[in-house]
Amino acid sequence: MPVSTRSQINQGQNEPNPLESSKPRSDQEQNHANFPLRNPHHGLKEKMKALTQLYEKQKQASAALRNQSSKTDQELRLTTHPSVELLGSCKKEEKEWKPSHVMRENNNTMHNSTITRTYVLPQPPTHDAKENVVGGNDKILSFTSCPRKAKASTAVARRLSMGGHVPQPESKGAEGTKNVPESETTSASEKHTSRILVFVRLRPMAKKEKEAGSRCCVRIVNRRDVYLTEFANENDYLRLKRLRGRHFTFDASFPDTTSQQEVYSTTTAELVEAVLQGRNGSVFCYGATGAGKTYTMLGTLENPGVMVLAIKDLFNKIRKRSCDGNHVVHLSYLEVYNESVRDLLSPGRPLVLREDKQGIVAAGLTQYRAYSTDEVMALLQQGNQNRTTEPTRANETSSRSHAILQVVIEYRVKDASMNVVNRIGKLSLIDLAGSERALATDQRTVRSLEGANINRSLLALSSCINALVEGKKHIPYRNSKLTQLLKDSLGGACNTVMIANISPCNLSFGETQNTLHWADRAKEIRTKACEVNEEVLQVPESDTDQAKLLLELQKENRELRVQLAHQQQKLLVIQAQSLAANASPTPSSVTSLLTPPTSARPNEKRKPRPSFLTGNCFTPESKKKGAEEAVRELRKTVKALEAEIEKMKKDHTSHLKQKDDLIRELSRKSEKTPGAAGREGGTKRIVTRASLRPQEPRTSLRPQEPRTSLRPQEPSTGELKSPSHRFRSPVPTAKKRSFWDITTANSPSVATLNGRKTRSHVISEPAGAPSMLLQPGFARQQPEHWK
Numbered sequence: 001m002p003v004s005t006r007s008q009i010n011q012g013q014n015e016p017n018p019l020e021s022s023k024p025r026s027d028q029e030q031n032h033a034n035f036p037l038r039n040p041h042h043g044l045k046e047k048m049k050a051l052t053q054l055y056e057k058q059k060q061a062s063a064a065l066r067n068q069s070s071k072t073d074q075e076l077r078l079t080t081h082p083s084v085e086l087l088g089s090c091k092k093e094e095k096e097w098k099p100s101h102v103m104r105e106n107n108n109t110m111h112n113s114t115i116t117r118t119y120v121l122p123q124p125p126t127h128d129a130k131e132n133v134v135g136g137n138d139k140i141l142s143f144t145s146c147p148r149k150a151k152a153s154t155a156v157a158r159r160l161s162m163g164g165h166v167p168q169p170e171s172k173g174a175e176g177t178k179n180v181p182e183s184e185t186t187s188a189s190e191k192h193t194s195r196i197l198v199f200v201r202l203r204p205m206a207k208k209e210k211e212a213g214s215r216c217c218v219r220i221v222n223r224r225d226v227y228l229t230e231f232a233n234e235n236d237y238l239r240l241k242r243l244r245g246r247h248f249t250f251d252a253s254f255p256d257t258t259s260q261q262e263v264y265s266t267t268t269a270e271l272v273e274a275v276l277q278g279r280n281g282s283v284f285c286y287g288a289t290g291a292g293k294t295y296t297m298l299g300t301l302e303n304p305g306v307m308v309l310a311i312k313d314l315f316n317k318i319r320k321r322s323c324d325g326n327h328v329v330h331l332s333y334l335e336v337y338n339e340s341v342r343d344l345l346s347p348g349r350p351l352v353l354r355e356d357k358q359g360i361v362a363a364g365l366t367q368y369r370a371y372s373t374d375e376v377m378a379l380l381q382q383g384n385q386n387r388t389t390e391p392t393r394a395n396e397t398s399s400r401s402h403a404i405l406q407v408v409i410e411y412r413v414k415d416a417s418m419n420v421v422n423r424i425g426k427l428s429l430i431d432l433a434g435s436e437r438a439l440a441t442d443q444r445t446v447r448s449l450e451g452a453n454i455n456r457s458l459l460a461l462s463s464c465i466n467a468l469v470e471g472k473k474h475i476p477y478r479n480s481k482l483t484q485l486l487k488d489s490l491g492g493a494c495n496t497v498m499i500a501n502i503s504p505c506n507l508s509f510g511e512t513q514n515t516l517h518w519a520d521r522a523k524e525i526r527t528k529a530c531e532v533n534e535e536v537l538q539v540p541e542s543d544t545d546q547a548k549l550l551l552e553l554q555k556e557n558r559e560l561r562v563q564l565a566h567q568q569q570k571l572l573v574i575q576a577q578s579l580a581a582n583a584s585p586t587p588s589s590v591t592s593l594l595t596p597p598t599s600a601r602p603n604e605k606r607k608p609r610p611s612f613l614t615g616n617c618f619t620p621e622s623k624k625k626g627a628e629e630a631v632r633e634l635r636k637t638v639k640a641l642e643a644e645i646e647k648m649k650k651d652h653t654s655h656l657k658q659k660d661d662l663i664r665e666l667s668r669k670s671e672k673t674p675g676a677a678g679r680e681g682g683t684k685r686i687v688t689r690a691s692l693r694p695q696e697p698r699t700s701l702r703p704q705e706p707r708t709s710l711r712p713q714e715p716s717t718g719e720l721k722s723p724s725h726r727f728r729s730p731v732p733t734a735k736k737r738s739f740w741d742i743t744t745a746n747s748p749s750v751a752t753l754n755g756r757k758t759r760s761h762v763i764s765e766p767a768g769a770p771s772m773l774l775q776p777g778f779a780r781q782q783p784e785h786w787k
């Protein structure tokens with residue numbers, strides 16, 4: 001890239017060289033002045049002096065101009081280039097910026113030697129330039145020649161295929177962040193593809209960096225434009241020639257003051273929503289070591305990162321929607337360390353990646369069914385403890401592996417025609433290890449080997465990005481484990497978000513530039529349109545009929561049971577009356593049996609009280625015939641009633657028996673239906689005996705509690721469980737369930753999940769299956785060779 005040298009600047013400015021007028025020149029000098037470009041380093045010091053004088057002159061002129069009116073002064077400040085602001089903000093004592101492309105700064109160091117630093121300012125952004133490189137000598141900046149961008153650049157908010165606008169971060173009065181109309185952003189061809197959204201996050205300057213006198217080389221303007229400024233020693237001529245100021249534009253750029261919540265809501269919140277609708281989503285953090293990837297993804301206890309906020313959001317949303325259907329959440333967490341894949345939730349032998357028609361599969365990866373945010377948090381914490389982290393020179397807690405957390409959400413609901421709609425969304429949250437220079441980290445063998453492997457996989461990632469951008473047919477995913485696992489995120493049907501983390505420190509300029517370069521490249525990757533992974537599980541006609549019949553029979557059964565209970569209650573009352581009649585011939589004694597004793601004075605002669613049976617069994621005639629006849633009649637009535645109840649009981653029992661037999665028969669039939677347990681062929685057994693009768697009340701005929709045992713008000717809910725049922729706390733006696741035939745991160749969800757029978761499958765699990773978390777010794781389940 002062309003960089004203005006001092007000689008070029010002199011030529012370009014057409015200013016008379018002050019040296020020329022002040023002293024007579026020899027022929028040689030004159031020749032040199034006539035051909036200043038022949039050797040740019042020749043007479044460098046003289047030229048520098050001339051340039052300094054020129055600068056002083058212009059400075060005075062500008063000061064005079066500024067003094068002319070305050071208005072002019074204000075305009076000047078407004079039109080100052082962002083990078084100049086940056087220099088001012090990064091170091092307060094920074095000198096005023098200079099009217100040339102190449103600027104100098106003289107700093108007295110501790111050793112009292114003079115070091116001249118040179119930095120190059122990037123050009124102001126243009127509408128169609130995705131990256132502006134400082135040009136040649138014809139583009140010399142003057143004080144007010146850097147117009148601010150008045151309109152949003154073309155790298156505008158892109159739309160996810162899920163249909164929503166990309167949320168723009170709050171603008172601080174910037175015009176450039178306004179949403180651009182859809183017509184400007186999406187063409188017809190874009191409708192079938194979706195682009196990777198790329199965000200940049202700048203971390204704050206670390207304490208150590210501040211103490212070392214580092215300077216800030218990044219400035220974020222309008223929450224989208226990133227200006228990168230290079231500082232260099234002026235004596236480093238070779239470097240000087242290559243100095244570049246750079247400007248990039250992304251979907252959003254986050255300054256160092258941005259909160260975790262803001263990063264989450266701008267980058268990932270929409271993705272979570274789409275995942276709940278059955279789409280796939282991936283978020284990955286990319287950047288140099290110590291740039292803040294893990295902080296962005298995991299965060300701290302006080303400032304939780306994207307992973308934590310996404311999980312919380314996910315469960316909140318599920319809870320709100322739980323009445324609509326049945327959500328099941330599965331979780332897996334793996335790392336790629338030194339080119340081997342390891343299960344972070346259940347560490348053991350390295351996992352083997354397999355590619356089949358369902359995508360890339362890590363054979364043996366454990367998937368846990370999660371019921372609550374707390375449970376996922378605990379799993380996450382456990383996984384992170386197992387993750388390989390080592391202190392390096394660049395970062396005290398450097399992640400030495402790429403970590404992939406995958407959350408699979410399965411959503412089931414019955415439609416009006418008794419079909420089951422099954423949607424599966426996958427969210428992959430990826431914290432990549434940092435790209436690094438060997439010297440920047442460590443030269444010890446293990447660390448450098450790790451670094452080499454990290455770099456190798458990141459190199460493979462950049463090759464894939466390149467191939468995807470260039471539209472090549474062959475994408476070299478197989479070059480590393482990481483790219484194999486990211487295959488779906490990069491080239492599959494997936495809404496993908498990349499967060500590029502950068503450091504503000506000028507010592508990391510190279511890494512920052514590299515990160516921004518690849519992030520800029522990634523913007524051009526087009527993934528396949530992300531469709532909803534929906535499957536309608538069509539229930540055969542016969543099955544539907546059977547299901548309906550079963551439901552009707554169950555309803556009838558319940559009604560009969562309630563009737564039976566009523567009759568039994570009546571019988572009890574009559575039996576009590578009969579007993580009373582046997583014990584005492586007077587109606588009052590019958591009543592006394594049914595009522596608690598009220599007399600506190602046993603010797604007192606009791607007054608006859610009107611019986612509640614008066615007007616019912618005891619007629620005026622019976623009174624006349626006497627007590628014996630009344631008892632006889634009562635007995636007769638009781639016997640008749642008993643016989644009737646007995647008959648009804650028999651009828652009901654035989655009814656119930658018949659219906660139970662029928663239910664059993666139907667259930668057996670449904671179980672025999674092909675594909676009932678699995679999912680092959682699209683024919684699913686959705687109505688099972690277990691699913692239809694989970695809430696079937698157990699009839700208790702104990703007379704003490706006839707109503708409570710029957711619970712006739714409890715609805716027949718079918719297979720969809722109530723929210724409380726799904727979210728109840730795990731039982732401590734839970735048994736470990738694992739998927740030995742599972743999906744891995746980024747494999748196509750529908751095919752993968754639907755095509756596989758897993759041990760912890762949603763349907764096959766008992767309702768309210770307990771969590772792994774509370775299983776005793778869960779965290780310590782390690783194979784022998786790990787102990």
Ligand SMILES: Nc1ncnc2c1ncn2[C@@H]1O[C@H](COP(=O)(O)OP(=O)(O)OP(=O)(O)O)[C@@H](O)[C@H]1O
Nearest residue numbers: 203204289290291292293294295395398399433434
């Ligand atoms: N936005 C931020 N706000 C405050 N501190 C941050 C931020 N980003 C990063 N840090 C701090 O910077 C340090 C390095 O960050 P982090 O460990 O996340 O880097 P990394 O990119 O994951 O590095 P590596 O690739 O080596 O794992 C940490 O101490 C972290 O707390």
